[in-house]
Amino acid sequence: MNIRPVFLSGMAWMSLFLGIMSLLAVFAFHFPEYLTTPRLRQVYEESQVRALLHAAMLLCGLLAVPAVLFSRLRLHALFGLACLLLAWLAGGPNVALQAGIQQPRFYLSLDWVLLDLVLMAALFINIEMWFRLKPEQGILRHGWRVDLAHYVANHLFNGVIVVALFVPANFLEKFLGLETLQSAMASLPLWLQLVLLMLVTDFAQYWTHRAFHHFPLLWRFHRIHHSVQAMDWLAGSRLHIVDVLVTRSISLVPLVLLGFSNDAINLYLPILALQAVFIHSNLRFEMAPLQKIITTPKYHHWHHTRDAGCTDRNFAVSLPLLDILFGTYYSPPGKWPERYGVKDPQIPETYLAHLFAPFRSPHATSGARIQTSAPGDRP
Secondary structure, eight states, X not given: OOHHHHHHHHHHHHHHHHHHHHHXXXXXXXXXXXXXXXXXXXXXXXXXXXXXXXXXXXHHHHHHHHHHHHOTTHHHHHHHHHHHHHHHHTTGGGOOOOSSOOOOSSOOOHHHHHHHHHHHHHHHHHHHHHSBSSTTSOTTOTTHHHXXXXXXXXXXTHHHHHHHHHHHHHHHHHHHTOHHHHHHHHTSOHHHHHHXXXXXXXXXXXXXXXXXXXXXXXXXXXXXXXXXXXXXXTGGGOOOHHHHHHHHHHHHHHHHHHTOOHHXXXXXXXXXXXXXHHTTSOBOOOOGGGTTTSOOHXXXXXXXXXXXXXOSOOOOXXXXXXXXXXXXXXXXXXXXXXXXXXXXXXXXXXXHHHHHGGGSOHHHHOOTTSOSSSTTOOO
């Protein structure tokens, strides 16, 4: 294999990625009230984001020049340079930030998209390069573009999702009158709140997840997630927006109702996000001593398999104990799945096709994973 063309192609893709990210970051500085997340703005420092933007723009330029001169993907690098130039003309890392942000009710979480994508990509791409389960699977494997589109869409509309979740939560909070319970919960030690958070969230997500596999109507949406045929850190992002809304409302609304402190929630949600990326990653570690304590890539890969007799297993997001208790645990020692995805008919690998597929005829979106008997019994 000739390393030089692969290396130059990687430089072209990276310059394109950094150029687009830099331009979007400058837009976020210009319109923070519409393009940034209020809760997230309280966490990061403006100086840190400016330093990251400066580094991204510098690296984009350094990678784009040789890619334009020597790579077959010079148009990608040129587009990255064009974005870099626009970002610089719009203010670059020294772009002014308006004072006294008036937060509208609806906003796009562009800062969440950029920061989370950069951090997750930097962490997991490097780990997967050294410890791949499937060495033949490249970083830009088949289907990565549509998964990236899902990633951006589901992160970008985080503000809309938050509003959609908190409307029923606030209504139920007033209707049920849980002030005493909420006060008691918020007064618990932080570590105990984290343990309870994980138990409550995982229990809710376990049964929600099983319902998505069991009921044909729900499976039509969840099938999108299982259509991925290659597992890596980006594969977990392939989720239909209806799947996201239903799962998050059932699992996260109780966190608000029960009165967990903001500190506990703010600490737990990043852990949950990191765990969701980790269990989909293309890593060869079996981590056998931990498989019945915490979810691992091997454990979750078996959830995504379409190997005969192995489907509808391992529904838990964090705690395999739930699968053990309810008879859906499956992780044979030393063995990994051979095939991933769903049986025909396949869904076209575009975001719009994924978005509208559940609303087509039942025959076009029915899958082999809908339970008709005990888990894993189907051929």
